[in-house]
Amino acid sequence: MIIELKKFGTILVSRPSGKEAWLAFQSTLKDVVDTEDVVVDFKEVLVLTPSWADEFLTPLRGRFGRSVTVKNTDNASVKATLEILDKNNQSSIIGMRII
Amino acid sequence: MPNSLISIGKTAKQLGTSIDTLRRWDRANRLPSVRSGPRGHRFYKQTDIDIFIRNDSSLAKQWAMDQTGIPPSNDVYCQTRDVFQARLESLQHILTGKVSESSMSLLSAVAGEIGNNSFDHNLGNWPDVMGIYFSYNLKNRNIVLADRGLGMLTTLKRVRPELRNATEALRVGFTETISGRLPEARGNGLKFVRAVITENPFTLKFQTGDASLFLKMRDKDLSISRVEEYIRGCIAIIGFEDSL
Numbered sequence: 001m002i003i004e005l006k007k008f009g010t011i012l013v014s015r016p017s018g019k020e021a022w023l024a025f026q027s028t029l030k031d032v033v034d035t036e037d038v039v040v041d042f043k044e045v046l047v048l049t050p051s052w053a054d055e056f057l058t059p060l061r062g063r064f065g066r067s068v069t070v071k072n073t074d075n076a077s078v079k080a081t082l083e084i085l086d087k088n089n090q091s092s093i094i095g096m097r098i099i
Numbered sequence: 100m101p102n103s104l105i106s107i108g109k110t111a112k113q114l115g116t117s118i119d120t121l122r123r124w125d126r127a128n129r130l131p132s133v134r135s136g137p138r139g140h141r142f143y144k145q146t147d148i149d150i151f152i153r154n155d156s157s158l159a160k161q162w163a164m165d166q167t168g169i170p171p172s173n174d175v176y177c178q179t180r181d182v183f184q185a186r187l188e189s190l191q192h193i194l195t196g197k198v199s200e201s202s203m204s205l206l207s208a209v210a211g212e213i214g215n216n217s218f219d220h221n222l223g224n225w226p227d228v229m230g231i232y233f234s235y236n237l238k239n240r241n242i243v244l245a246d247r248g249l250g251m252l253t254t255l256k257r258v259r260p261e262l263r264n265a266t267e268a269l270r271v272g273f274t275e276t277i278s279g280r281l282p283e284a285r286g287n288g289l290k291f292v293r294a295v296i297t298e299n300p301f302t303l304k305f306q307t308g309d310a311s312l313f314l315k316m317r318d319k320d321l322s323i324s325r326v327e328e329y330i331r332g333c334i335a336i337i338g339f340e341d342s343l
Contacts, residue, residue, distance in 0.1 A: 011188055013211030014180060015219055047191060047207040050287035051215055076201035077208035080298075084291045 001032055003060075006044040013047060018055030025056075029063075038064045043072040048081045057085065104133060104142035113148060115193065115237040120174050127172050129158075152236060156243045156336045159232045163245040163330045168227030178230035180218045187211055190235055190242070197237060198339060205295050206242065206339055209303075210235075212288045213244050213335045221248035226331065245334040251307040265308025266323050273305075273312065273321055293321075302338035306330050 005012065008021045032038070040057065042048070061068050073079055111118045124130040125141060130151045132141035162171050170176050177183035187207060194203040210233075217231045225248060232245040248254075252268040258277060262268050271277060273293050277286045296303045296314045303314040311326045 011184070011191060011207065011211075013187065013208065014184065014215045016180065017184075047187075047204055047211060049208045049212045049215075050291045051212060051219070054287060075204055077204040080205065080208070080291065080295055084287050084294060 001036060002039045002041055004041045004043065005048075006041075008056075010045055011047045012045060012052040013049045015051040015055055018052035021052075022056045022059055034064060035067060036064075038068045040068065040070045041072055042070065042075060042078045045075055045078055048075070048078045050081050050084050053081050053085055103145065104135060105145060105148070107132070107141045107143070110143040110148060113238065114152070115235075116174075123172070123174060129172060152239055155234060155236045155239060156241065156334075159234065159243045159245040159336075160328070160330070160334055162232055163247055163332055163334050164328060168247050170228050170230075171232050175232050175234040176230060177214070177233050180215065183214050183218070183231060183233060186233055187214065193235070193237065202299070202301075202339060205299055206301070206337065209292050209295050209301070209337055210242050210244060212292055213305075213333075213337075216288055217244070217246035217248055217333065220254045221246065221332075224249060240338060240340045242337040242339075243335070244337075245330075246332040248332040250331050250333060265310035266325060269305070269307055269310045269312055269323055270321055296337075300339070300341040302340070304336040304338075305333065306335075307333045 003025070009017070012018065012021075038060065040060070057068075070082065073082060105113075107118050107121055111121055114121075121130065121132070121143075122141070125132045130143070130147065132143055134140070135142050158171075159175070162169075170178070177186060187210060190210065191203060191207045194206060197203075198206070214231055214233060221229070228247045230246070232243070235242040250265065250268075251272050252262060252265045255268045255271055255277065256262050259271060262271065273289045275286075276290060292303065293314060295301070297316060297318050300316050302316075303312070305312045305314075306326065307330065309325050309327070309329050310323055312321060312323045314321070
């Protein structure tokens with residue numbers, strides 16, 4: 001499945017809005033099997049911070065592991081956020097593949 | 100011509116704000132106008148504008164340091180996170196075209212992290228005035244955020260009780276992946292801020308308690324000094340003087 005982050009907004013900065021996005025998306029994720037490929041699409045995201053990403057991408061990686069890939073990560077804040085998450089990620093999942 | 104009078108419209112353009120905001124600042128005596136002409140229109144002296152611009156960050160500092168907590172003027176006050184989010188979006192719009200797309204994105208992200216940190220760590224515990232002071236000045240090319248919250252030492256002591264002073268707390272906050280919000284295993288925000296500032300043509304002055312940090316591009320180490328002026332909460336001044 002493809003998750004288009006722009007559908008949650010283009011300025012994704014706060015922890016509560018990341019948490020809310022994750023909770024709201026559970027109804028969509030419940031039908032996805034854990035082995036299915038999950039693509040996170042950052043197209044048109046203008047601003048992303050680790051606080052938002054920690055609440056959405058980190059649990060997503062926790063559930064789907066290496067099946068999660070990312071695309072359209074050219075935005076400077078998206079790149080910087082993914083770098084810091086990868087550097088400090090305490091779970092066993094190493095970095096997300098860029099497609 | 101430092102003392103010639105400038106119209107309210109030209110002053111608004113110079114300060115990157117609206118005429119309505121200037122009227123409010125006039126009424127609040129924050130930036131007093133000179134009334135002139137038969138209809139008493141508002142005019143401004145360039146020297147007053149210059150003083151006002153230079154004092155932008157010191158206004159925030161004064162507010163953060165004041166013994167008595169009083170909400171700041173509405174144009175800089177974000178009482179709740181929703182207001183902050185809306186003003187952050189305005190900043191992002193204003194920066195578009197004035198700086199590169201990359202700088203716009205990174206500056207908004209850094210301001211967003213610092214501002215939201217204030218809300219994250221003080222929610223339900225604000226000592227007096229809840230919310231943050233948030234202003235930006237395109238002429239001076241800086242963004243100012245301040246809060247009258249608990250400060251980093253109090254917040255981080257919850258998870259690191261051995262911390263002795265604000266200097267240690269500031270260092271831990273900017274170097275270790277740690278969150279003052281147990282049991283959440285988070286705390287990437289200030290490391291992100293440090294990485295962005297040191298990898299781009301930005302600067303950051305950050306003070307909490309009596310500890311002040313100054314960061315600039317290519318800094319490898321943290322330069323923290325003790326200062327006389329004490330701020331219980333936090334103040335951050337993000338500079339983007341050299342960014343395109």
